[in-house]
Amino acid sequence: MSEDPRPRRRQARGERRISQLLQAAADVFCANGYTAASTNAIAREAKVSPGTLYQYFPNKEAIAIELGGRLIHQMRETHGQVFTPENLSLPLPELIDAVLDPMVEFNCANPAFLALMHGSEVPGRIAEEHDELHASLLSQVRETIRAQAVPPLSPEELDRVADMAFAVFKGGLALIVAAPEGPVRDAAVAELKKVMLRYLSPIVGGAGPGTDPAAPAPAAL
Amino acid sequence: MSEDPRPRRRQARGERRISQLLQAAADVFCANGYTAASTNAIAREAKVSPGTLYQYFPNKEAIAIELGGRLIHQMRETHGQVFTPENLSLPLPELIDAVLDPMVEFNCANPAFLALMHGSEVPGRIAEEHDELHASLLSQVRETIRAQAVPPLSPEELDRVADMAFAVFKGGLALIVAAPEGPVRDAAVAELKKVMLRYLSPIVGGAGPGTDPAAPAPAAL
DNA sequence: GGCAAATACGAGTGATCGCTCGCACAATCC
DNA sequence: GGATTGTGCGAGCGATCACTCGTATTTGCC
Structure with a gap:
């Protein structure tokens, strides 16, 4: 104090x-x-x-606090550049690229972030800061989905979709950082983008099956 | 020994x-x-x-070993009843219900399972058993997707899809067990099923947008 | 060079934890 | 009943950990 x-x-x-x-x-x-x-x-x-x-x-906890603080600060800078007004109105595939790529890059470059943020063993101060960051990220995701949703979602639906989109991303992220650097990891990133795209397409695209109503067998890449 | x-x-x-x-x-x-x-x-x-x-x-590790062993045993029993030949040919929505519901129920009833399996701090023996279980589950998921995929996937694609489907499930599961028991949790489960359905539909349904109710009478069992 | 502050060291301190040991009680078998 | 063995206790032992302190060295400033 x-x-x-x-x-x-x-x-x-x-x-x-x-x-x-x-x-x-x-x-x-x-x-x-x-x-x-x-x-x-x-x-x-x-x-x-x-x-x-x-x-x-002064003590062991302070080390984790300082480290966690610096990582969270970097993460905030990263996601501050991610959720911009321009990105907000991007077509869904490009939006997913714009959001996921920096997040993936950060977490791959700083594995300590996930290690420190995830454990229930970390000192209370870190957990608090992580909760704040989590809530902040989540609200950004929510606002982005709100901006894209056609027709608009009810508040409850919006919460559910944002929560689930974020949770699913975290699950895929764990797979990605565990993958060996190189083409295997890149393929995993591409696959996670597929998940997100297919999940969110019906929400932004109205009733349509996908964002691109063209070729029935895109199978590209 | x-x-x-x-x-x-x-x-x-x-x-x-x-x-x-x-x-x-x-x-x-x-x-x-x-x-x-x-x-x-x-x-x-x-x-x-x-x-x-x-x-x-005999020691602290043995407590975790025994507890983990019992939980893994229960989990094996659960997923042994999940990936059955009959379930293998179920329409996708019913298949997802059949697979996810028991898994969610088990993990909600046994929160220690995730706590014990997840940490990198657990003794090596537990980690080994968990890896075995993980590989076993993954191969079941892979075989199920292989049985459902139309047209068939290449081995690399099959690996990627199974890995990602499992990772995404785990992400959603974390959200579900963190949710308060009741309607909120049920809604989260339903939302995760949506994710899985939308992700896997294009793989099983060929080019179709969703689960085509072409086969109206599966009525087996 | 000379002084004060910052930096560096590493054996040592108190606390905690995993685990033991000696002993007492209870159940089972004859 | 007596013998044997499983069950239960809790103070205490050795190891480890977070952390300290007296001291030696380096740096910035005059």
Whole structure:
């Protein structure tokens, strides 16, 4: 609750150590989970002594807080550029590309994000921030679907569809990040896009079977 | 390793204690995760002393092994009754009902299953058994889709579709078990069925938009 | 160079956890 | 009843973990 009036002068070396420690923490959290990750292991991974670690973080929880905070911040920047007014009125296939691609890229580049956000073992502060982010993302998804839905959905339906679209995305995302980098992962991304497109098409396209009423056997790609 | 030639005579009271301890372990694992769950907490939850707990389990891992084993066994029984030859040729909507309903029911009734199977913190033995179960389920899904696909899918496509269908189901399942029991959960289940139906329809129905009710009288069983 | 602050160290401390052990009670068999 | 064995207890042991502290080194500033 109290601001600290002495913001602790940091030298460049200190900032570097912090990044180094957070990177090490990300690796260890990712490999073993939050609870099983020991602060000594994090320090060892960062090639520093336990004492040095505690020079920059008051306790283990603070490490997760800071790491989670930075990841959430990056994620917010990512999805801030994703749900733009222009994207909002894009045709569905392009909209799905525009939304999924950055999300997939971020989560593949930062596996610690999912590891930290998912466990029920994480300290309460992280869980709170994650809930906020989740709610924020969800409302963006909801507004996007609302903007696209023809005819308009009832509020209850809108909630259900947004919740399910997000949950399904998360399920597919887990498959994608688990896939080996390369063509296999790309194919998985394409497949998830198919799921989303087929699920949402009837909602945006009125009663039609798909967004593209042309060729009955598209089977492209 | 070595079979034990002395299968340790158990009295009825002992069997009851074991069930009691496993139930307590399920609750504690579910609430705190495997690593954070202490054996003393499990014993306390079961209203017995730590010594009593260790009368029936050699160590903490064995508790998770036994609990996971029992849950996996139940799950196998469930999905053994799900993927039957009769169900294999069911129309898609009925097939989805037949597969999803028991799976959803099981996971809602046994939240410890997901809690135990999901963490990367669980002992290696559980992870192995879970991988086996996962592979088994996946192959059942694959065979079902293969039986339904018109025209037949290439092996690579079949793998991708089965993987994605399963991953998407798991994502939706997480939403469902998190939903409060009652109409909200039922609506979520119905919504997940929509996702699966819309995703798989183009695969089974050839070019058709949805489940073509061409065969009006399947009426078997 | 000289000083103060920041950085780095790593053995050590208290707490917690998995697990043990000695002993008492209860059930079963003869 | 006596013998044997399963059941139950809970204080306590060794290991591990989060975290500290006294001290040595490096950096920024004059």
